Amino acid sequence: MIETLDIAFERAGHSRITEFDENNIQFGKVYSDHMFMAHFKKGYWKDMVIKPFGNLSISPANTTLHYGQSVFEGLKANRAKNGDILVFRPEANARRMIKSAERMCIPPVSEEMFMATMTELLRIDRDWVPSKPGTSLYIRPVCFGMDPYIGIRPSEEYAFMIFTSPVGAYYTEPVTVKIETHFTRAAAGGVGAAKTAGNYAAALYPATLAQKEGYNQLIWTDGVHHEYIEESGTMNVAFLIDGTLITAPTGDTILNGITRDSILTLAREWGIEVEERKLSIKDLMIAINSGNLNEAFGIGTAATIAPIKSIGYEGADYNLPSVDSWELAPKLLKTLDDIKTGKVEDVHGWVYRI
Numbered sequence: 001m002i003e004t005l006d007i008a009f010e011r012a013g014h015s016r017i018t019e020f021d022e023n024n025i026q027f028g029k030v031y032s033d034h035m036f037m038a039h040f041k042k043g044y045w046k047d048m049v050i051k052p053f054g055n056l057s058i059s060p061a062n063t064t065l066h067y068g069q070s071v072f073e074g075l076k077a078n079r080a081k082n083g084d085i086l087v088f089r090p091e092a093n094a095r096r097m098i099k100s101a102e103r104m105c106i107p108p109v110s111e112e113m114f115m116a117t118m119t120e121l122l123r124i125d126r127d128w129v130p131s132k133p134g135t136s137l138y139i140r141p142v143c144f145g146m147d148p149y150i151g152i153r154p155s156e157e158y159a160f161m162i163f164t165s166p167v168g169a170y171y172t173e174p175v176t177v178k179i180e181t182h183f184t185r186a187a188a189g190g191v192g193a194a195k196t197a198g199n200y201a202a203a204l205y206p207a208t209l210a211q212k213e214g215y216n217q218l219i220w221t222d223g224v225h226h227e228y229i230e231e232s233g234t235m236n237v238a239f240l241i242d243g244t245l246i247t248a249p250t251g252d253t254i255l256n257g258i259t260r261d262s263i264l265t266l267a268r269e270w271g272i273e274v275e276e277r278k279l280s281i282k283d284l285m286i287a288i289n290s291g292n293l294n295e296a297f298g299i300g301t302a303a304t305i306a307p308i309k310s311i312g313y314e315g316a317d318y319n320l321p322s323v324d325s326w327e328l329a330p331k332l333l334k335t336l337d338d339i340k341t342g343k344v345e346d347v348h349g350w351v352y353r354i
């Protein structure tokens with residue numbers, strides 16, 4: 001399955017691993033010793049190298065800086081008890097990155113190249129995969145235009161990089177969210193389904209306003225009438241209403257989360273009623289007011305499951321039943337953790353072992 005690629009290797013003169021404390025990891029602050037890098041020139045990916053993590057040199061006219069022709073991915077590796085490195089569903093990330101790239105006119109990195117280069121990087125920096133419960137190695141592939149050209153057209157040259165960062169638990173506490181009914185994350189025909197740079201820049205301002213009001217995260221609603229729930233911050237979102245697990249269908253405006261797919265798969269196997277359908281704010285409010293909203297949680301690689309303890313809507317806050325009383329979200333979290341760390345049999349073929 002894996003292409004043999006010609007990857008040059010420049011070893012870091014000095015490993016920084018002793019500078020990092022597995023018991024006290026700050027998200028996204030420490031990077032492993034090496035990074036993978038390739039360049040797309042004249043129709044091919046070439047100059048593949050694994051080298052010390054370090055700064056890039058780019059033109060001030062770099063097209064990505066100005067116009068955001070950039071896509072990325074996020075996935076995690078865990079350490080199994082026997083020391084093996086287990087990566088969760090990397091092929092799905094590779095395929096999603098191809099889709100994001102196509103939407104942004106970026107020449108896609110093939111699934112084979114993604115897998116082979118990620119594997120090689122993880123082999124070299126395998127000591128950076130932490131083993132403490134709740135910790136993992138976050139893997140960040142990113143691909144962007146490199147032309148030193150300020151005209152607007154697809155870049156001719158691109159860079160593809162993978163670097164990694166040891167991480168602890170993302171959210172430790174249940175979160176408060178605000179239903180956003182003014183700003184829009186994504187519109188039909190837009191780029192909401194692509195993991196592309198600009199989506200996240202555009203979300204910063206509304207998210208900052210919500211944070212000033214005391215919320216941790218936003219719940220985005222549709223860009224037409226702000227009537228239907230879409231996703232939460234950088235996560236998909238699901239609601240357990242009267243025993244039925246409801247989440248918005250993915251499409252143009254909702255990112256096709258791999259955690260989302262994993263959770264829906266598990267819930268269906270457990271005999272839970274699952275509905276992928278539009279959920280209106282109105283129906284959510286009815287469920288809250290009648291006591292039928294059992295659980296609500298964000299779903300994504302960073303947090304896996306982020307339980308929601310209260311929902312703000314039009315200035316009022318609605319509390320959910322105490323997270324201690326929930327059954328589904330904790331069971332989903334534990335099952336996924338056990339699969340990711342190799343504690344239970346991987347019946348779905350989700351785990352890629354290095």
Ligand SMILES: *Cc1c(COP(=O)(O)O)cnc(C)c1O
Nearest residue numbers: 234235236255257258259300301
């Ligand atoms: C990455 C991301 C998700 C979650 O996807 P996972 O594959 O589960 O990590 C959800 N929404 C947005 C907007 C994202 O960028």
